[in-house]
Amino acid sequence: MRATLRQAARATVHLVLAAAMAFGSYLFITILLITATGAVAVVGVWLLPETVLLIRRIAGAKRRLTASWTGREITEAYAPITGPVRERLRTAVRDPGTLTDLRWMAAYYAYGWLTVLMLPLWPAGLVVDGVWSGLLGRRALVLPLIVRLADVEAGWSAALLRPSPRALLARRVEQLTATRADAVAAHGSELRRIERDLHDGAQARLVALSMRIGLAQRAYAADPDAARKLLADAQDQAEEALTELRHVVRGIHPPILTDRGLVGAVRALAARWGSPRSSEAESGGGLRVTVQTDGLPDEARAPAAVEAAAYFVVAEALTNAAKYSGSDRAEVILARFRTGLSVRVRDEGCGGADESAGSGLLGMRRRVAALDGVMRVSSPVGGPTVVEVELPCVW
Known part of the structure; x- marks a missing residue:
């Protein structure tokens, strides 16, 4: 019963927020009407891009609310609205994401009020379920209905807010x-x-x-x-x-990668950093590096370009750790997953890494992006600094 109550409470919070957003959407129609009137009269045509940006923010808030309930992120795919008024207007009108958001908003006018009408089931459900459970010893009925309603509302929103294939293709072209x-x-x-x-x-x-x-x-x-x-x-x-x-x-391309593969090359790199006679150790004051492999055997080989990018990331991250972090140890984790290779470099130093400060992070990000990879940097002041990279490849 407690688990049911907790889930019903979460569902109620979700439905309350959804109802508030539905009510706000009804008020927002006034802005849409004003914009449409201004656009027709040409006097207020400049309002259209700003209105589209506002709709994007509302739809983005709904995506986040739905994702918090379902646990699955809803991708956004918008063309950036920038430049002079003519270009902004053209982008706002032609962007497929605009049609997706308007379609969701129109549908939300209809099904959004269901959340408002069903909210009274929560206090009534406590009474009914308590009586039902006390008299018959049966499972509660109304509270699971509230949870189901939240599932239905989130499912409809997710389906309507999901970008169209055309929008995803446009965003992919922009990324490439x-x-x-x-x-x-x-x-x-x-x-x-x-x-x-x-x-x-x-x-x-x-x-x-x-x-x-x-x-x-x-x-x-x-x-x-x-x-x-x-x-x-x-x-x-x-x-x-x-x-x-x-x-x-x-x-250009470390020969050791060809001879030993990524795992062997990274272990050799870690050994050089730990050697007091190496040029790396002298420049950084020495750095003890541990290397772990997660599901990546020594003989596993990724494509040469992927191995070179991963090696470059490790080498640059360790150089930064030795020069700027103030830490005397670092950790490298190489992991293989179904569709690629992940690299994680962590140090317990002072943190505060800044890509604009010429620390090599921008070069790392560009090299990773060139292979359609993803790079994340976490470096709060006080540490730790964690550089995570995912590189797609076929094993």
Whole structure:
């Protein structure tokens, strides 16, 4: 009985809010009539986009209310209303989401009042169910009816507010356009980084190497000892140039990914961060990294582009943790799910990560978006910082 009462109480709250929204929708028809009159007269045509935005907010509130009852999110698919008045008007009229919201609002005028009419069943249900249960020892009847009514109301709203295939397609095209632009920007940024690394690193060292070899050739006959010293310096320069080239190659596609796969590469990366002799540890003050795999065996291989993006996310997130978090430990979790790969990097540092501060988060997000992935960052002040990435792929 207590479980029934709790569920009925939740249903009542849902129905009260739905009834209030239905009542507000009836009042809103006045705004719609004013807008329609103004649009016909052309004088108030600028009101139409603002009215559509207001309808979107009302429909969005109803989507959230319905999702809180059903536990299933209702997707929104709207074209952004921006730009000059003419463009805003065109978008407001042609957007398929506008028709969806208007259809829901028209239907809600009809079935919304059912919630108002059924609400008195709650106090009456307490009396009837109490008498029924006390006399006959049977299960309550009215309270489950209230729950059922909330289910029906939420089901109708969910069906009416669900975006049309055309709206979903338009939103998908918009998302792909944005991710393509991000991919192009990320590609251009990567090319500039490679060019800068080659120019400032390997190229400079190769020029110095060529100069030392030339000087050694000139000094070889007159001063063999000086020539040998110049050749020794040239050898050091050659080794440093090779190191720079390896660094550039790792930035393009780490060879260790090809040799060991993602799991092995991430474990090697964690080991380098924990080694006091590594350049990573020296730059960040040392970072103990634990790596966990959830349903992802060492031999499991995702597509090369997915592995490279996941490795880049882990490497960049660990770099940020070492430089900015103030924590000496971090955790990496790699997990395989049916349609993709998830990466989770967590540190217990000071938090407050900001994508606009040049911490590499924007580059991570662009690389993930280019593969149609999703990236979430949680970094409240005081920590912890958690970077979660989901990359779709076929196993």
